[in-house]
Amino acid sequence: MTADTLKRLGDTLNRRQDVIRSIQSALVAVYLALLVGPVLDGAPPGLARLAEAVFWGVWWPGVILSVLVFGQFWCGLLCPDGTVTEFASRHGKGWKVPAWMRRAALPLAGFAAITLAGDLTGAHRSAAGTLILVGGASLAGAVTGLFYGRGKRVWCRYLCPTGGIFSILARASALHYKVDRAAWDAAARPVPKPVDCPPLLDVRRLTSNEKCNMCGRCSGHRGAVALAYRPPGSEIASLRDDEVRNWEALGICFVLIGLAWAGIHGRAGIVPGLEGWPSVLAVAFGLGGATLALLVAAAGRIRSALRLAYGLIPMGGMCLLLGALEHSLSLLAREGLDAAPALPWLRAGFLAVGAIWSARLGWHLLAAPELPRWHRGAGFSLYLALLGLLALCTQFAPASLRG
């Protein structure tokens, strides 16, 4: 796609919000039918299987991959939770967002909590569990919208747990809304209308895809905003030390990598004598701790190690995706299609892509002009060893294919 095509695509998204709203409304209806229908008395038996296939077989892995590659278009264009919270916010109390709600680490902490709860209770393998887990998030989004913001998506920006992990993955994506700061500032005043950004971002200084919902409503604002391509991972490769957030870097190590792996593979048999949530937590902290230790060894100092952690986003994203795909394969197996033989190949393929992508980012992040070249080379060798460890852990992890 050319730059002009992308710009026109962004402008179209902005111009045709009426169509997008219709699609969103239809999706909310389908979503509610699949969420609530299977738990109702007299529901056809096939509905629960269809719902599980849609939610966990297609939606979850599909959205992880799309966010990693293209950014959070799902959130801004299709997500039922976003639609519901914004609708509620248009008709709600309009309270101001309190300071406690604006703590940046909240969504990731929420993701860790629901991952742990979901994996331990097997919630995503039953209709009632899915209703509680997924529907609970939707309800929380609706309630948040009912009280906070005026026609905005306070839930998506500050609280959504899946948004917490998507915000990390979207840093690697190839598409973003590029803002020409000079054009923005040169626009005539008074400005006829504010930029329409549902998650209330600082669009004028937008350089990160982190919280951008990619809804397109800012496209063309002040003649300064346009959907654009960027080399995948370039936002991470150019990350400065002062842009690193400690909690986010630790979240990459302990949640995106440690907890995500442990939740899928670490229920039992990894740590002798431990089962269930103690096993998951022990494995999560063990893998996350080993990741952090190798990052420190590779980078030489804590601050640089935390920056280097962002380089693991593609690898962590691929591991998360593979965990989701295992559920997809188990659903296929339940339908009589034995896809288990494909798992090692899927793992090898996605891990190779993640490792190469992360290695490239790591090489950039380890650049330090004040240090000798051998230092960068030695650090990069350790970083590669870490990528190899993560790849081996996932490639040879016990399969969790269950019908």
Added chain:
Amino acid sequence: MALHITAECINCDVCESECPNTAISQGPEIFEIDPDLCTECVGHYDQPQCRQSCPVECIFPNPERLESPNELLEKYRRLTGRD
């Protein structure tokens, strides 16, 4: 008194176009209110529009610009040329 914006500002851009006096503009870090132009919306509205629209609590009376309602009304007349 005129209003001012604190560091709690999230730069969401909602307030600037709401100001009937064009007193709000983007500063180097956050949005800023020109106290010489701000009348707290006296003369225009019952309530300061920026405070109404702001999604966080970051717009407060400027303690360095103490002005009575009458002084704000006088400022409004001076700025708009209306009685």
